[in-house]
Amino acid sequence: MNIDMIRAAALRIQGHARVTPLLSSPFLDEIAGRRVLIKPECLQVTGSFKYRGGRSALSALHPDERARGVIAFSSGNHAQGVAQAAQDFGVPAVIIMPADAPVLKLENTRAMGAEVVTYDRATEDRDAIGAALADERGLTLIKPFDEPEVIAGQGTLGLELAAQTAALNVTEGEVLVPCGGGGLTSGTALALQAEAPGFRVRPVEPEGFDDVARSLDAGGIQRNDRMTGSICDSIITPAPGELTFPIMHALCGPGLAVPDADALRAMAQAFLRLKLVVEPGGAVALAAALFHAHRLDADTLVVVLSGGNVDPTVFAQALATL
Amino acid sequence: MNIDMIRAAALRIQGHARVTPLLSSPFLDEIAGRRVLIKPECLQVTGSFKYRGGRSALSALHPDERARGVIAFSSGNHAQGVAQAAQDFGVPAVIIMPADAPVLKLENTRAMGAEVVTYDRATEDRDAIGAALADERGLTLIKPFDEPEVIAGQGTLGLELAAQTAALNVTEGEVLVPCGGGGLTSGTALALQAEAPGFRVRPVEPEGFDDVARSLDAGGIQRNDRMTGSICDSIITPAPGELTFPIMHALCGPGLAVPDADALRAMAQAFLRLKLVVEPGGAVALAAALFHAHRLDADTLVVVLSGGNVDPTVFAQALATL
Numbered sequence: 001m002n003i004d005m006i007r008a009a010a011l012r013i014q015g016h017a018r019v020t021p022l023l024s025s026p027f028l029d030e031i032a033g034r035r036v037l038i039k040p041e042c043l044q045v046t047g048s049f050k051y052r053g054g055r056s057a058l059s060a061l062h063p064d065e066r067a068r069g070v071i072a073f074s075s076g077n078h079a080q081g082v083a084q085a086a087q088d089f090g091v092p093a094v095i096i097m098p099a100d101a102p103v104l105k106l107e108n109t110r111a112m113g114a115e116v117v118t119y120d121r122a123t124e125d126r127d128a129i130g131a132a133l134a135d136e137r138g139l140t141l142i143k144p145f146d147e148p149e150v151i152a153g154q155g156t157l158g159l160e161l162a163a164q165t166a167a168l169n170v171t172e173g174e175v176l177v178p179c180g181g182g183g184l185t186s187g188t189a190l191a192l193q194a195e196a197p198g199f200r201v202r203p204v205e206p207e208g209f210d211d212v213a214r215s216l217d218a219g220g221i222q223r224n225d226r227m228t229g230s231i232c233d234s235i236i237t238p239a240p241g242e243l244t245f246p247i248m249h250a251l252c253g254p255g256l257a258v259p260d261a262d263a264l265r266a267m268a269q270a271f272l273r274l275k276l277v278v279e280p281g282g283a284v285a286l287a288a289a290l291f292h293a294h295r296l297d298a299d300t301l302v303v304v305l306s307g308g309n310v311d312p313t314v315f316a317q318a319l320a321t322l
Numbered sequence: 323m324n325i326d327m328i329r330a331a332a333l334r335i336q337g338h339a340r341v342t343p344l345l346s347s348p349f350l351d352e353i354a355g356r357r358v359l360i361k362p363e364c365l366q367v368t369g370s371f372k373y374r375g376g377r378s379a380l381s382a383l384h385p386d387e388r389a390r391g392v393i394a395f396s397s398g399n400h401a402q403g404v405a406q407a408a409q410d411f412g413v414p415a416v417i418i419m420p421a422d423a424p425v426l427k428l429e430n431t432r433a434m435g436a437e438v439v440t441y442d443r444a445t446e447d448r449d450a451i452g453a454a455l456a457d458e459r460g461l462t463l464i465k466p467f468d469e470p471e472v473i474a475g476q477g478t479l480g481l482e483l484a485a486q487t488a489a490l491n492v493t494e495g496e497v498l499v500p501c502g503g504g505g506l507t508s509g510t511a512l513a514l515q516a517e518a519p520g521f522r523v524r525p526v527e528p529e530g531f532d533d534v535a536r537s538l539d540a541g542g543i544q545r546n547d548r549m550t551g552s553i554c555d556s557i558i559t560p561a562p563g564e565l566t567f568p569i570m571h572a573l574c575g576p577g578l579a580v581p582d583a584d585a586l587r588a589m590a591q592a593f594l595r596l597k598l599v600v601e602p603g604g605a606v607a608l609a610a611a612l613f614h615a616h617r618l619d620a621d622t623l624v625v626v627l628s629g630g631n632v633d634p635t636v637f638a639q640a641l642a643t644l
Contacts (some may be wrong), residue, residue, distance in 0.1 A: 021343055023365065027433065042597040043345065111349065271637070275364040275630030277597040308597030312641040313591070319634040 051226025158191025378475025480513025535577025
């Protein structure tokens, strides 16, 4: 992984992925007690940053390989990012999802032209089903984070941040990034190291699922005990990736963890002050900025809102905190 | 009013008002049966397009006049636009609001540094209170729409649209604009006439409050029978303005009107597909695009979402339509 791969990815996704704006609100500055700049990836194509990585990965494939199609395991944002990128290229996408995934996510992914293959979590082996399909049809697996061209795609967010903060004459600060497997965090850190080295990336996770924070502290990969029990489902992964962890270890940290209740309160502030719809996992960095100020050092915080794919009932819970 | 005033306003507000992005969603295209481009002014400073006009008007004042302060009558988006612009310039703003205005609006306007003066709707004369204060302190009245520099400020949205559609090689279509007194509608139409004449602006109003549509049909100013009874309160005005109507008559129409229920359904689609928070009045143009397709002609619709200042309880009503 290097900055040239991110720059190349930026050229490949240009005109397809959106350059999301850099927003702010005096009300948020007031709560945080410092300047807060917001990078709203909920406004990205498919409603999350995952389209950057999906588009980057598909555009990096040899045209013959791409034409045979791609496959991904995901019930969430990665599925939509890959499905939309495949539809853009007019190539087949197979998305493997648990049969009990929310109906809306199944429908959205199908609406993006993907073939959704479901499996029973209790009785079937997801990887075996995927491997058989990939072999049979010659599909290329697009991994959600531990894949160089995916990391490069997510890193394009860091290039945008470098340019957008420079335009405001802001050259240093902490960049708070919602962190699952670390694709966005590591890609953004690599881009900023090259183009805006005054910024430090700090991954933010849900409390109880802080595998990245613990891995950074320990200097080696640590795993989560469990995979369920937080509303921040979009950023819960078993452990940081083999590719992403060394980058994060070199460039990022320390990590932060916030309780679900703070993610909901942050969603409410995004509603009120930014007019943005943010999913719980996408709001953890804003929660850290607004409600955990004592754990932050910089005068300027850049907050990534990583996605906005949230069910109305969960959003209503966030509104109820107001 | 002319295009040069709009261009001058654009230079004055540059770096203060945001250039809002132009968004889209294949899901919305599908519902509308044609291409839909979204101009989200809910992302503007203060959460509505009104900051453009407020900033334009204040920046056009002579510095001595501006230093004495400004006054506005509004309980809504115009109040916040003027208050924020005054705070930016470090000059006093007095906002006259009914004593029974929502607490959140009173608080927000005060938080922007304005002095809020309340009056009793039943027993006090708003205009007399305002005139006395203006005289006493030498304040300049900033009218909400029938004021050239306010229209010029709102028209900067049209300049942005012209550039953003040109970048997509889109040169014709219908531009649907939520319409109250007509400041945004007339300013946008003037800008597009000069810079993108293939577009036609069509004002959209709440059903039962379609004074602009009726005025355009009749060729002369018609009034609304009443001022309450729609959730789209932010765009309900007694009648089109003396300055705005002739411009709209020359350049815009026919008008469209949509029921409140469709505004709520459009808010729900903005939540689901754009990850944006839109107020009912700000969603009427999207409602027309999505649910009144038979009354539209163009292959491309540009939809202005004019604001996002909505109470959580009303937003929850919109979510409940999903």
